[in-house]
Amino acid sequence: MNTKIISTFFRLNTLPVLGVVLGAFLSTLLVAVASSNASADAGAKQVLHINAFHRGYGWSDEIESGIRDTFDAMGTEIDLSVVYLDTLRYQEETVSEKVAELLAIKQVADATDLVITSDNAALDFALLHQKELFPKQPILYTALKDYPADGLNTAINTTGISEYTDYKNAVDLALSQHTDARSIVFVGTTNEGHNKRVVDIVRESVLPAYADILDTEIIVDKSIEALDAELSQFPAHSLIFLLSNTLPKSDGSEYSPAETARLLSSIAPFPVYTYWHSHIGHGAIGGQIVTGYSQGKAAAQLALEVLSKDVATPLPSAMSAPASLFFDLESMEKHKVSRDDLPEGTRFINYQPPIWQEYKTEALTTLVIIFGLASLVLAFSLLTKRQSETIHQISDENVELTHALDLNQEALDDVTHQLEEVNPIDELTGLSNFRHFNDMLDKELRRASRYKTPLSLLMISVDKFEEYKSAQGEEAANTVLTDISKVISETCQRSSDVLAHLVDEKFAIILPHTSRENSHIVCQKLHDQLKVKNLPFVLSQTGAVTLSIGLSSLEASGERINPQHMFNTSEMMRIDAERQGGNDTRSDVIATHSEPGSSSNG
Structure with a gap:
């Protein structure tokens, strides 16, 4: 497998130096293009990955890793180029237009076989410039948030993987584990378009389904201190669902995802369920999660399918991203949720195997020795009965039996001592084992x-x-x-x-x-x-x-x-x-x- 990664960074520190940075970036890009074209293997497929964010951002790095690992595993010759839109740092339309101009200079319309976009901003960019940049190339999207897959088949020559989450299904699963629940509380923010859409989806399609049987509430844009006061008013048997990966601080900034889960779990006496993988292991009990890596793999598999077919063949229909159930065994134990009640295939963290499993070899060895000794005792007993013709013969057999038992007891003591005094040193390295x-x-x-x-x-x-x-x-x-x-x-x-x-x-x-x-x-x-x-x-x-x-x-x-x-x-x-x-x-x-x-x- 020969997947070449050509990363195009686009980061501006201040708008006044926009022209200087773009000029330097343009020169770097043209050199990279010339180098990559010169080194590309004959017959290799050219795939362009448009990343909405920047290198080093964990979510999109996971997507890119999933794409790259899948291409590597399949053994197909693919040259993979990556363009970063850096939308988390810069929202100016001028930046987006300059990226489009640079891609036009790169002549991607002639040099690209397929385009993969990750996250909404990247797909918006590709569709906006589809006519001049990608007039013939299939566009495959992934990590597209909160749009059902069956509603994304209208764009021309476009298909992909939707990250749409079935929020109600996750609630139903949680309620099946907490049959005494009296209320459900959704906590989130509206500070970004994605977060606002999540809140709107839950308010319109999830809350009405439980309005007649449970108390339901959505709390948005509240600091941890304000949430602490509001959550204290809810009844004992309540469930919390964390809709956003971060929550705001009182000064207007945001907690990290790990801090968000830890703080909310610490102030809430109720189980906290989540839709975000970054919360697992930080206090959240679990949830139905779509990971960036799994979406990257699914997008790469779809790309390989498209590249293997004739250009005239219709694109496959859009599909939903693979989702998995992730649960934290420590949090489950805290809230008395049984592992056996969760569906098959659920993935767990903080799993500790039973002690018998860890020492099963030693236990089996000891049982074999005990069984062997018991067999010897029984054999000698039968032999003694058979040879009881005279008192002298019985005495001799008793002496032999006692001697044999002593020898086997010594052997048992030696084995037991070896089991207790296990060598703590690793033979290869000389370090501890x-x-x-x-x-x-x-x-x-x-x-x-x-x-x-x-x-x-x-x-x-x-x-x-x-x-x-x-x-x-x-x-x-x-x-x-x-x-x-x-x-x-x-x-x-x-x-x-x-x-x-x-x-x-x-x-x-x-x-x-x-x-x-x-x-x-x-x-x-x-x-x-x-x-x-x-x-x-x-x-x-x-x-x-x-x-x-x-x-x-x-x-x-x-x-x-x-x-x-x-x-x-x-x-x-x-x-x-x-x-x-x-x-x-x-x-x-x-x-x-x-x-x-x-x-x-x-």
Whole structure:
């Protein structure tokens, strides 16, 4: 697969320098176009992705990742160019027109086979300039908010994936879990067109369906303080549905999505359901979610279908984006929602396997030994009965039986001792193994809670390790893991630090008495030391082996934190760093009931 990504950035800091920036941007774009045209493989399909936002914005980056990963997996030669409209920063029509002029200079009408747009502003732009820029090219949209798929088939040569959510279906699911509910409250904002449409949809098509059986209410554009006062007036058996991914502060700015979910869940004594993936894991109990990554995959699959057919073949009809149920097991337990009552296929976070599952090998071994001993005892008993002809024979058999039992008891004691004294060291790297890491994380969290000291957890993975192993072989891959373990040991030399090799390419570091800021310094040292080590890897963007690091930090607090929660938070940050291209650190602060944390990326 050879998917080439050509990213066109369009960002202006001030309108007075519009001409200068556009001039520089135009020169850069023309060079990029000439370079990409010169390097494009013969016969490759040319796909233009118009992104309504900017690189680094998590939502649209997920969409782009879904598109790119799907193209890569299918093995089709595609040159993928990306244009960013930057509409979250700039709303001026002049900017949009300049982008259209630059695309006209690029001659996309002749050099493009298909156009993919993500989010409403990108589709509006494509349709506005369809006649001059895309007169023959199919336009496939994705992440189109709050429009049913069957109502989007009227535009010429256009189809795609609608992000329309069945808000009523999510409410019905929640009511099936809370049969004693007396009222439902929808919380949202109207600060953007999308948010206002959501509020209008719920008010017009959802509330009337429950007006005769429940008390219903929509609260919009209220700060957390105002919501706290209003929600206290609702009856005990109420449900909250979060319609917007952010809520306003009293000063007019907005909380982050994670802060929004944490704060609303902390002030509300009722279950909080959501329609936003960014709220899961931050206090919301769950909801019916459409993710950016799943929409990107669906759009890419539709694009491959269109590109494989004759130009005269009618485009497939628009379809709804794939939605999944996401639930937080910790929040479910808090509000007494049974996992068994949720539909099959529901996805969970904060899942901790039963202890018998974790130690099933040891348990089965012990049972086999006990069964073997019981069989020996029974065999000797039968033998004794058969050989009871004389008192002397009976005595001899008793001596033999006792001796055999002693030997087997010694064997059982040895095996039991081996099970109890499991080696805490990983043989390959010399670091702690996964079991010792789990024990130490629990102990360090207890210690941090007892003495109110900070604690940080790093989850680390080697970027594109499977590709490295396939290209270089098992022995070279093990050598790289050993080299990385040495880098970790040389970087973290405090006796209190816990350095562990978990499995395959994954490592972990527990940093007691270490704040988030100081942990970022450790992460940067790891990146720098590995760069100095310079382990060659031709498939890496840097030409050498790199790491993706996920960091979660617990600030000084007396609150007890579940080890699995901290593990999951660091793992989610590591996955986020990996999806952003690797060689990076992403971080979050573990929230406590007394001090809600805020999340940010390193």
